Amino acid sequence: MNFPIVRHRRLRQSAAIRGMVRETVLTVDDLIQPIFVTYGKGVKNEISSMPGVFHFSLDTLEEEVKEIVDLGIPAVLLFGIPETKDSVGTSAYAEDGIVQEATRIIKSRYPDLLVVADTCLCEFTDHGHCGMVHTFERDGHVCGDVMNDESLELLVKTAVSQARAGADIIAPSNMMDGFVQAIRAGLDEAGYSHVPIMSYSVKYASSFYGPFREAADSAPQFGDRKTYQMDPANAREALREAESDVLEGADMLMVKPALAFMDILRMLRDQFDLPLVAYNVSGEYSMVKAAAQQGWINERAIVTEMLLGMKRAGADIIITYFAKDMARWLREKQ
Numbered sequence: 001m002n003f004p005i006v007r008h009r010r011l012r013q014s015a016a017i018r019g020m021v022r023e024t025v026l027t028v029d030d031l032i033q034p035i036f037v038t039y040g041k042g043v044k045n046e047i048s049s050m051p052g053v054f055h056f057s058l059d060t061l062e063e064e065v066k067e068i069v070d071l072g073i074p075a076v077l078l079f080g081i082p083e084t085k086d087s088v089g090t091s092a093y094a095e096d097g098i099v100q101e102a103t104r105i106i107k108s109r110y111p112d113l114l115v116v117a118d119t120c121l122c123e124f125t126d127h128g129h130c131g132m133v134h135t136f137e138r139d140g141h142v143c144g145d146v147m148n149d150e151s152l153e154l155l156v157k158t159a160v161s162q163a164r165a166g167a168d169i170i171a172p173s174n175m176m177d178g179f180v181q182a183i184r185a186g187l188d189e190a191g192y193s194h195v196p197i198m199s200y201s202v203k204y205a206s207s208f209y210g211p212f213r214e215a216a217d218s219a220p221q222f223g224d225r226k227t228y229q230m231d232p233a234n235a236r237e238a239l240r241e242a243e244s245d246v247l248e249g250a251d252m253l254m255v256k257p258a259l260a261f262m263d264i265l266r267m268l269r270d271q272f273d274l275p276l277v278a279y280n281v282s283g284e285y286s287m288v289k290a291a292a293q294q295g296w297i298n299e300r301a302i303v304t305e306m307l308l309g310m311k312r313a314g315a316d317i318i319i320t321y322f323a324k325d326m327a328r329w330l331r332e333k334q
């Protein structure tokens with residue numbers, strides 16, 4: 001008998017046969033492009049740690065959105081940088097808040113583009129935490145507890161005002177316990193039972209968020225987020241987080257960040273049948289951009305492999321700052 005009998009290379013001989021047996025396909029329909037909207041006029045400022053990503057004011061936003069629509073990307077995820085912040089994040093749920101205004105503008109010009117509203121308070125609170133904080137002094141330092149149930153009320157107000165402005169999907173990212181149930185009840189009561197919730201179910205207290213905090217001006221002013229975001233060492237706990245969101249009525253589950261948490265994507269895919277979202281976060285973006293600028297890696301090949309890996313791990317949808325680039329690359333011939 002000749003050796004070897006099994007020859008895996010038979011199915012790798014040409015591009016045509018590789019294409020035919022390919023298991024995972026990345027398409028533009030999988031992508032969501034995040035956008036940062038800020039106050040002021042005529043603003044288009046590049047975020048220094050995220051080359052190619054900008055802050056837009058309401059009057060410069062349209063050019064960016066047009067590009068996204070022209071590329072065939074189906075959805076944007078909105079983050080807002082408000083003019084004023086306070087301890088309870090009033091500008092998060094103001095009727096004329098920055099996210100609400102941006103949503104109205106986008107939906108009036110491009111009704112078919114899905115607007116996903118990030119629902120959190122950290123960009124709108126002066127302390128930079130994702131909920132209401134009870135502060136106290138310990139050994140001369142300001143400390144604080146993020147209060148769970150008190151924060152839910154404000155998150156519900158935020159979600160309802162975003163839905164009222166026209167948001168198609170509510171994406172709560174705050175990691176308070178019970179947030180999906182509270183927001184679902186609030187949306188239903190306000191007449192938005194048709195608006196789905198994309199829950200940041202499994203959000204780790206990760207160092208990969210560094211560049212985002214510059215972009216969203218949302219770094220905590222004291223302490224950290226480890227009392228509400230998950231410990232990167234834990235996997236089983238991710239199943240408990242996801243399960244409670246499923247029971248509370250989430251329509252989609254998310255894992256954030258993605259690259260260092262591919263196993264979590266796979267676990268959730270195997271355990272739950274809801275659509276699964278991977279968030280390819282700012283630090284993952286910045287690392288690739290920096291290396292590409294140095295000429296150390298092939299950016300297109302690396303990004304394609306990363307995003308394909310997220311889909312292979314189980315993601316149906318990918319939120320990525322590379323969405324526009326990827327959409328362009330997918331249009332060009334391979």
Ligand SMILES: [Zn+2]
Binds near residue numbers: 120129130
């Ligand atoms: Zn937050």
